[in-house]
Amino acid sequence: MISKTMEEALNRQVNREFFSEYLYLSMAAYLETISLRGFAKWMRVQAREERSHALKIFEYIVARGGKVTLGAIEAPKAKWTSAGKVFEEVYAHEQKVSGMINAIVDLAIKEKDHATFEMLQWFVKEQVEEEEQALEVLNQVRIVGDIIGHLFYIDHYLGKRE
Numbered sequence: 001m002i003s004k005t006m007e008e009a010l011n012r013q014v015n016r017e018f019f020s021e022y023l024y025l026s027m028a029a030y031l032e033t034i035s036l037r038g039f040a041k042w043m044r045v046q047a048r049e050e051r052s053h054a055l056k057i058f059e060y061i062v063a064r065g066g067k068v069t070l071g072a073i074e075a076p077k078a079k080w081t082s083a084g085k086v087f088e089e090v091y092a093h094e095q096k097v098s099g100m101i102n103a104i105v106d107l108a109i110k111e112k113d114h115a116t117f118e119m120l121q122w123f124v125k126e127q128v129e130e131e132e133q134a135l136e137v138l139n140q141v142r143i144v145g146d147i148i149g150h151l152f153y154i155d156h157y158l159g160k161r162e
């Protein structure tokens with residue numbers, strides 16, 4: 001069993017993971033408009049990962065005898081001014097998500113909920129990877145700036161993400 005407080009916290013996180021999927025799809029749509037198809041592909045793969053995060057928590061709530069409650073997903077922003085701005089936001093967003101996961105870990109510790117604590121360790125590790133990946137692309141884009149030829153080189157490389 002999980003407590004009502006934990007059930008609410010996990011349901012909120014399901015919603016936030018779906019929002020992340022939505023946000024990254026919105027970023028993919030923007031990147032398509034500026035012909036950075038590789039960046040857009042990277043973002044679609046990222047969106048798919050966010051969906052898998054949401055479903056992982058969904059399944060955990062069910063497994064623990066809790067009730068999944070799906071709320072409305074906030075509409076994401078739709079416009080940016082450059083690929084660099086997009087990745088600044090991805091990095092900031094992932095740091096925010098890490099904070100959300102840590103807050104649920106804190107709750108699990110407070111409630112002595114060992115099962116949820118254990119489940120969340122996967123997310124703690126995943127967030128290290130998510131932040132690292134976002135920062136890696138952000139740093140590459142920062143280095144090349146607005147030099148379109150170099151940006152297309154990164155675009156080609158990012159398009160290989162599966």
Ligand code: FEO
Binds near residue numbers: 017053097130
């Ligand atoms: Fe589900 Fe990118 O954190």
